[in-house]
Amino acid sequence: MTMDLCPLCKQEGDRVALITVESLVKDYFRKHLKSYTYGFCTNPKCNVVYYNNDTDEIYFQRDLKVPVWFKEQDNPIICYCKNVTLKDIIDEIAIKKTSSTVEDIISKTGAMKGCQCKTQNPSGKCCRPVLEDAVAFALELRDKEK
Ligand SMILES: [Zn+2]
Structure with missing residues (x-):
C-alpha cells in the first residue's frame, strides 16, 4: 500500500x-x-x-517537541513518560552496577510505569521492547569491561 x-x-x-x-x-x-x-x-x-x-x-x-529515540540521538530517551534515557540505564547497569535486569531498571527509574505512551511516546506504544533492548545493550557494555 x-x-x-x-x-x-x-x-x-x-x-x-x-x-x-x-x-x-x-x-x-x-x-x-x-x-x-x-x-x-x-x-x-x-x-x-x-x-x-x-x-x-x-x-x-x-x-516535534521530543526527539525520536531511534533517529540518531546521542542520548536517546527510552521511556518518554518518565524521561528515562539510555545513559540513565547504562549508569545503573554498567557504571553503578546497581541493576542487571529490566525489572531492576523499572523499579529504580520508574521507567514504563508512566502509562501515557499514547501521548508521550512518538510511536504511541509502550516502551517495553525498547527498554529491553537498552538493558541488553547496557549489559553488553558492562560485560565487555570484565
Ligand atoms: Zn522516512
Whole structure:
C-alpha cells in the first residue's frame, strides 16, 4: 500500500493515531492537523517522523517537541513518560552496577510505569521492547569491561 510509504525515504512506516501526533508536534502545528491516523517513519536515517500522503502532511523531527529515540540521538530517551534515557540505564547497569535486569531498571527509574505512551511516546506504544533492548545493550557494555 503506497499510502503507508514515507514520502521522503519511501520505506514502509508504522501507523499512529491522531492523539499521539497531536500531543507531540509543536503547538503551532496542532491546529493544522487534518487526519485521524498518520504514518510514522521508522527509518533511523530519515528526518520525517509523521506523514499522511492523502492530506499531504509531513512532520519532521524539528517539528516535534521530543526527539525520536531511534533517529540518531546521542542520548536517546527510552521511556518518554518518565524521561528515562539510555545513559540513565547504562549508569545503573554498567557504571553503578546497581541493576542487571529490566525489572531492576523499572523499579529504580520508574521507567514504563508512566502509562501515557499514547501521548508521550512518538510511536504511541509502550516502551517495553525498547527498554529491553537498552538493558541488553547496557549489559553488553558492562560485560565487555570484565
Ligand atoms: Zn522516512
